[in-house]
Each structure stands twice: as structure tokens, then as C-alpha cells.
Amino acid sequence: MPSEMNRRDLMLAAALGFAGAFGATGDARAGLPKYVYDPKDGGDPYVVRTGITAFQLKLVGIGGISRAAAMGGVMAPEAAASLRLNGLPSNQGDTLWGQFFRGAQILLGHLESDTPVVGYYNPILDYWWLTLWDARGKTRRIVAAKILPGGALAAVRPAATAPKPDWMRRLGLRTVIEELRVSGVAPGQQFSRAFPMDSAAPPKLFDRLVSTAADRDLFVSRGLSATGGVSAFADDGPALAGYADLTGALNMPNAPAPATLAATATRGYAEVASAPLPTREKMRPLAAFSSGDAWYVISAGPGSGRFILLSMIARRARSAVQLALIDTQAGA
Numbered sequence: 001m002p003s004e005m006n007r008r009d010l011m012l013a014a015a016l017g018f019a020g021a022f023g024a025t026g027d028a029r030a031g032l033p034k035y036v037y038d039p040k041d042g043g044d045p046y047v048v049r050t051g052i053t054a055f056q057l058k059l060v061g062i063g064g065i066s067r068a069a070a071m072g073g074v075m076a077p078e079a080a081a082s083l084r085l086n087g088l089p090s091n092q093g094d095t096l097w098g099q100f101f102r103g104a105q106i107l108l109g110h111l112e113s114d115t116p117v118v119g120y121y122n123p124i125l126d127y128w129w130l131t132l133w134d135a136r137g138k139t140r141r142i143v144a145a146k147i148l149p150g151g152a153l154a155a156v157r158p159a160a161t162a163p164k165p166d167w168m169r170r171l172g173l174r175t176v177i178e179e180l181r182v183s184g185v186a187p188g189q190q191f192s193r194a195f196p197m198d199s200a201a202p203p204k205l206f207d208r209l210v211s212t213a214a215d216r217d218l219f220v221s222r223g224l225s226a227t228g229g230v231s232a233f234a235d236d237g238p239a240l241a242g243y244a245d246l247t248g249a250l251n252m253p254n255a256p257a258p259a260t261l262a263a264t265a266t267r268g269y270a271e272v273a274s275a276p277l278p279t280r281e282k283m284r285p286l287a288a289f290s291s292g293d294a295w296y297v298i299s300a301g302p303g304s305g306r307f308i309l310l311s312m313i314a315r316r317a318r319s320a321v322q323l324a325l326i327d328t329q330a331g332a
Contacts, residue, residue, distance in 0.1 A: 047111045050133065053140040054106055054118045061101035062302055064094045075142045079131065082145040082211070085220050096223040099230075100125060103286045105305040105328070107188055109195025110203045115143075117195045117203045121187050122305065123328050124286050124298055125222045126150035128187070132206050146211040147219050153190035153209075185329055226287035233288035233295050233313075242318040243297060246311060247283045249273075255280075262319045265312075272309065272325040279307040280325060294321055 057074065065083050085093045103124045109117040114136050120129040130152075132144040194205050234240055245258040246269075255273035257266070272280055283299040286308075290296075299309040311323040 049138075050111060050116050050118070050135055050140055051106075051108060054108065054133075057142075058101050058104060058106060058120065059302065061104075062098050065097035065101070073139070073141070076144070079142040079145040082129070082147055085216065088220065095227055096220070099227055099286050100127070100129070100223065102284060102302060103300040103305045103308070104129070105188065107191045107195075109191065109197055110199045110201065111197055112200035113202055115202055117206055118142075119191050119195070121150070121191070123150075123187075124300075124308070125219065125226065126187075127219050127222065128152060130206070130209065132203065144206070146209060147216050148209060148211055149215055149218065150187045151190075152215075153187060153194045188329060229288040229290075230285045232290070233285060233297060236295070236316060238316050238318045239295055239313045242313050242320050243285070243311065245318065246313075246320045246323070247299070247309075250280045250283060250309075253277055258320070260318045260320065262314070262321045265320045265322050268323045269320075272323055275307075275325055278303055280309065283309050290315060 053074075083093075083097065085096065088096065100122050101120065103122045104120040105123070107119040107121060109119070114134070116133050116135050118131045118133060120131070121127070127150060128146075128148040130146045130148055131142045134141045134143050195203055233243075242260050245260045249255050249258045250272065257269055257273070261269055278301070280301070282301040284301075285297050285299050287298045288295055293315050295313045295315060297311045297313055299311065301307070306327060306329050308326045308328060309323065310326055312321040313319070314321050
């Protein structure tokens, strides 16, 4: 059994998403970046392989889930079917799933069993893609998958009927920050109780969870609302340029403040720029909503989905008004 330190190291790698640690060579059969376990990496190779493969699949999903759905070596047909969204053309489905995976956190359960559970949770949409894996042998394969709302693992599942999560309906910087923090922490805690990481027992709860047509419809509705907002934001050329100035600076190790930063954003920028580079680099918009003279833009990098950049960008002006980096698992 891996030591607790090795477990924490594995979870940190999955959470922060240091892609360079996973290798960059291709695996034509599986369609994923190739990872070869090296004893010098530490940890139990059985456990590490599950975490690494789960993260690799996220990276593929960001680029186009239709590729992942076609990967017979990684996903059984029954699991791939969960990725097909009725009524959406494949390119639109790829966009929606790409946004989902970019903002998704990875949670691991039942790692000592032959059938571990990997949960991909997106706190922006407040939705799960919950997967059951076959971990026998040297490869990992998803044998079942379900789309479920964020509260599906709660002791009493709440009714998920609102077309948008609460934070989408109550715009305001403080409100959005607090809603996203709660959204990120609670489902993660529920997952850990439902699917303990150390368990060697079969995850019987997985089969009892039911993904309904209404769950899938709401997932699509929320996803289209978020991606539609990003498209509208992209049509505001000056605002998009201001956002590009901001995220471009945050990609740099020393993160010099861009000249287009408004005075009101100086303090927030300094706090974000002081965060470790992997938590703030390669940010892309996942959702955007306009209110008054500003855009609220919610962004994430390709890593964990744990850290979300919330920025207020002036409409029709090249200026970032306010920003904050949210750790959605703070206090978990």
C-alpha cells in the first residue's frame, strides 16, 4: 500500500496538473500521451497509473472529446456513449466538453480496488462526469460513465432544476467568489465520503447512481449558456484585447502588470501574480456574462480546475477592472 506521503504527492500532481511530468510522446493505440512508470517517481505504480491516465484523458478532453470517445483502448462503448449529447453537432459537443474538462477537478476513489472511480467535477457548471475504471493489468480503461449534477453525491440529492448555478444568476464579484468556493468544496467532500480513496472494496454506490435525461438536458443547457457567453465576450474586441493583456502577463514567471490594468485592479493583480505560476498560467475563458459596463469572465488553465481566475473586464474598453484567483478547495 502506498504511504500517505506518496498519496498526497499523487493528488498534488493531479491537482496542479504539471503536464511535463506525464511525458509528451504519443501512444497511437490509446490516443493519449504515453506514460512509463519509473520507480524514481515514487508511489505505488498501480495507483500512480490510474491518476496519470485520468489526467491524460482530461488533456485529451480539452482538445476534443470526440477523439476520446473514439478511443476503444481507453473507453468502452457504453462509457463513450455518455459523451454524446443529443441534438448537438459533434463540433458543438467538442466545445462544450472542452470547456467542461478545462475547468474540471479530478477526484480519485477506491484506488486499491480493481474498479477505481474517477470523478471529473466542474464547479463552474456544477456537474460531474463520474467514471468507473477497470484497473486490472497494465492499462486503464473506463467501463462506465455518468453525467450527474453537483449535488448527486449528497446524502439527500437536491432538485437540480435551475438552468444556471446560483452564482450565474447572482452576479457580483463577492457573490461569485463565495458561490464558486462552496461549489468546489462541497461536492469534493461528498465524493470522498462516497468513494474513499484507500478503499479496496468494489464501489457499489456507483451502480446506484442514476443519470436521467433531465440531468443531461440541464448539463447541456448550462454548458451552452457558458460557451455562448464566451462567444459574446469574444465579439467585444477591445474587451478581449484587455483580457489578452491580462492573461498574457500572468503567463510570465514574474508577471509584470500590463499597462491596461485599471487602478481598481492593481491590488487584485498583485495577489494573483504572486501565486505559483502553474495556478495562473494558460488561462482561457470558460464562461462570461455581461452586467452593466463590465464583463465577468471565469477562466481556468489546463491543469486542475481547482484554481479559477475571475476577472471583471470593461465593456468596449481595453481595461481589466478587477480580478481574483479563487481556490475552490480552500478549507476542504
